[in-house]
Amino acid sequence: MSQSSESSINYSFAGKKILITGGGKGLGRALIERVYKDNASVFTLERDAALVEQLKKDFPKITAETVDVSNWKQTQKIIEGFGPMDYLVNNAGIIIFEDFVNITEDQVNKLLDVDLKAVYSITQAVVRGMISNGVAGSIVNIGSIGAYIGTKGTSVYNSTKAAILMLTKNLALELGQHNIRVNSVSPTGMNTPMFAANAHELPPDSCLNRKPLAGEKILEPDVLVNSILFILSPLSSFTTGIDLLVDGGVVAC
Ligand SMILES: NC(=O)c1ccc[n+]([C@@H]2O[C@H](COP(=O)([O-])OP(=O)(O)OC[C@H]3O[C@@H](n4cnc5c(N)ncnc54)[C@H](O)[C@@H]3O)[C@@H](O)[C@H]2O)c1
Numbered sequence: 001m002s003q004s005s006e007s008s009i010n011y012s013f014a015g016k017k018i019l020i021t022g023g024g025k026g027l028g029r030a031l032i033e034r035v036y037k038d039n040a041s042v043f044t045l046e047r048d049a050a051l052v053e054q055l056k057k058d059f060p061k062i063t064a065e066t067v068d069v070s071n072w073k074q075t076q077k078i079i080e081g082f083g084p085m086d087y088l089v090n091n092a093g094i095i096i097f098e099d100f101v102n103i104t105e106d107q108v109n110k111l112l113d114v115d116l117k118a119v120y121s122i123t124q125a126v127v128r129g130m131i132s133n134g135v136a137g138s139i140v141n142i143g144s145i146g147a148y149i150g151t152k153g154t155s156v157y158n159s160t161k162a163a164i165l166m167l168t169k170n171l172a173l174e175l176g177q178h179n180i181r182v183n184s185v186s187p188t189g190m191n192t193p194m195f196a197a198n199a200h201e202l203p204p205d206s207c208l209n210r211k212p213l214a215g216e217k218i219l220e221p222d223v224l225v226n227s228i229l230f231i232l233s234p235l236s237s238f239t240t241g242i243d244l245l246v247d248g249g250v251v252a253c
Pocket residue numbers: 021022023024025026027028045046047048051067068069070090091092093094114142143144145186187188189190191192193194195
């Protein structure tokens with residue numbers, strides 16, 4: 001491919017309003033770095049106050065609020081105050097490793113509240129703003145390879161991610177009439193604080209140990225950012241309701 005045709009495939013988020021949840025570290029922070037550099041107007045909701053302060057230092061023009069996204073009313077109120085968004089990435093998430101026979105009601109509630117329920121409240125508030133302002137917006141929900149394969153100790157986490165994929169399809173159908181696209185992106189294990197904190201939990205027989213794609217050792221957040229921004233942007237203007245699996249071929253095995 002010639003240099004000129006390569007450079008014709010691009011899109012700028014400059015001047016666009018984008019909400020990325022859980023922007024304090026990991027994938028959320030990598031996304032923020034990229035679109036901030038591209039002069040987007042960046043918003044985030046992050047539960048860790050120290051990370052919010054760091055974001056404000058590193059990205060002076062960011063709007064970052066300290067909030068636990070599982071608080072439905074508080075989160076929706078903050079989003080209403082932001083005004084209409086062009087883009088939303090539902091990224092904030094937690095994982096708790098526990099065998100099915102031992103998992104507690106509290107652990108199940110925490111996972112459902114953050115990894116599933118919060119996606120309802122946040123998306124609802126953002127979509128209402130888009131519709132009432134006639135914005136043809138785009139949304140990406142972060143899923144997981146756990147929506148496709150079982151992994152030990154993560155029955156609830158994986159179930160929430162499978163639900164995210166179905167929610168994405170339903171929203172694509174309901175919101176298409178407003179020209180709002182909704183897709184999901186499902187990464188395999190990725191080099192973030194979440195993965196580092198739980199890497200010891202990966203048993204030797206885990207499907208995640210399959211590595212069909214030569215060369216890459218682990219998915220880096222910055223590599224996933226390319227896939228997310230591609231599907232979020234008008235470069236994917238005819239794509240809605242799909243899940244983009246970014247797994248280095250693990251599920252193909
Ligand atoms: N890291 C992986 O291996 C992996 C694999 C597949 C999918 N994912 C998904 O990718 C997304 C990002 O994960 P990550 O690896 O960057 O995680 P991370 O733990 O490194 O970062 C998550 C960020 O979200 C914030 N957050 C968590 N719960 C929150 C809440 N209730 N309210 C507000 N903020 C909250 C955290 O404080 C943190 O800043 C998640 O949805 C996760 O499920 C991660």
